[in-house]
Amino acid sequence: MHPATRFIIAICFVFAALKTGVPLNFVIVLLGLLYAFSVKSRSGFNPSSIFARMLVFALVVLFLIHGVDFHTHAISQKGLRTAGNAGVRFASVFAATLWLVKRTTKEELYALMLSLKLPMVATLLIFRAIWFLPHVSKRVRDVLLAHQLRGVKSSNVFRRSLALAPALYAIFASMLLEICDSSVTLLSKGIWIHGPKSSFLVLRWSYKDWMAVGAAGLMIVMLLFKGCYFARS
């Protein structure tokens, strides 16, 4: 499937979850969540456990904020509805993002950005940031290990806060040198030279994509005009 089709389907899913009423939106979101969590990752990155933790945290917070009346120590029905609606909003975004992250590979995203004729600077920024992330995490781990080996005291919050500045300085200074090197590498690789590149993925728009986009568009139109339809009938 074309990555653009996946983005359209994800947007339509969130739209459907927001526009349909209770209990249909709960069913849609629940099915979406089940599918997003169970689907196999093609991208080599699977944030399912992190997303699950964050979603549970969000639902608990929403329940405590809206659902519980701390004065009467009772559960408010109106508050539960508010928490439920907000929970559906959270869950739909989580499900759509998780599905996109698991099913879209970096190569597909890069090819999509190129085919959309986005500025090269924007594409480069996103992919450099994604490239830097594991490097920064690795450097953080190295610096923390070095601190531990040198016996940096971490008995209380104040001591740990004091350890933060030297740790961050070591990461920042070492990464700056790496940035200098990598920027020269980028130039030498000809990042600003236009024209086809041999290693790029060529995206093709198939009849499946047309069908998926058509179905998604039809669903959006139906949801937008459902008020008129029900009023007439």
Next chain:
Amino acid sequence: MRGDPFKISFIAFCAALNAGVGFLVHSLKLPIYLDSVGTVLAAVLIGPFPGAVAGVLALLIISITTAPTAIAYSGTAILIAVCSSFFTRFKFLANMRATIFWGFLLGVIAALASVPVTVYVFRGATLAGADIFTVLFKATGMSLHVSVTLGGLLTDTVDKLATALLCFCLIKALPARLTSHFTGARILSIKPE
């Protein structure tokens, strides 16, 4: 549109730093986020626009790796970048006292800018530590708006103050051969107190 590869790499690094510093803070078991360090550094060292780009890019990364709702706070990230860059005119990150004052103000601005998104879009949940304060304030009978505002003010002021102080230490400690790359290095020429 072309750009300086060093600046592009630096903005991308600042975005990754925003997203990656959470691991450092978590490992040191500190009750702050420091998720704006890269935004402030990019805004002060290169300019408000690169700072805003770094902030939004970091939120995009956080959205696809940790919390998909983070991207909704893009406005706050842009505001932090613009304010950080503007505050350098008043010695922000140039001396300690000014850094503390403007860092605190940055926290207040960030907290207030986040309130509408938290209240109207997410009905009070931010997926961060501020939620605990929101629940506590709401339990005392305050409205959702007041609870979210107070929770944000409590956490964001401390966080942005710590961020500003860290950026101050980082910039002061950098050797001249590294700072020479940045257009905003004029503030670096001011000697520490």
